[in-house]
Amino acid sequence: MLAGVLGGAGVVLAGLLVIVGSSFAGADDGTPEVGECVAITDDSKDDLEYETTGCGTAASDHKVAQVRQNYTSCGNGDYSEITQGSTRLCLIPDVAVGDCQRLPGATSGGVSVPTGIDTKVPCGSPEADVKIVTSVRSGIGESACPEDTENYSAFNDPPKTICLKWLH
Structure with a gap:
């Protein structure tokens, strides 16, 4: 991602x-x-x-x-x-608010270049890196996210913005 x-x-x-x-x-x-x-x-x-x-x-x-x-x-x-x-x-x-994901290569301390593909994992799992805080049908990006959001992904076709919060 x-x-x-x-x-x-x-x-x-x-x-x-x-x-x-x-x-x-x-x-x-x-x-x-x-x-x-x-x-x-x-x-x-x-x-x-x-x-x-x-x-x-x-x-x-x-x-x-x-x-x-x-x-x-x-x-x-x-x-x-x-x-x-x-x-x-x-x-x-394919995520909903409250889902968690593992982001291969992810760190919460700065820049990361993923080495695999993100997958859903249970939020209580030590593999969980981020939690989905908002998902909207708009490709507008950052402005679609709540103020305390730490990251986002935006897509144009179909339009969608997913707002993320680091778990660790």
Whole structure:
């Protein structure tokens, strides 16, 4: 996840994730379709492993926001990406207020370049790095977040802003 900086917080998540997936499942050609959700089942390997799952469930980590062909960019936004061949899935977190996420490579002490892909985890887990404090259907970014928010992710297509608070 690429996230923005909020005034005074000094917290930045930098780096756009481009992760090569194993095989796509979903459409007739095997590619998940826009609106489908994926659960990351193993991000510890060179090839990310995932499966399609119901959106809004505890297992669902990301929703497919766009499917791009011929190496086309996801455009403006903090998308995570899964690329196989010339097909790119542009993903947004499938999270709700109160959900927590593990952000690989994340630290609460400054700049971080994620080394994997963010996933939902129980908030009481030692793996939990951030908690979702607001999620709005607008790509406006920082101004959509409460004052005590420490970080955010904004997406243009579809428009969405997710506001985060560090847990440690």
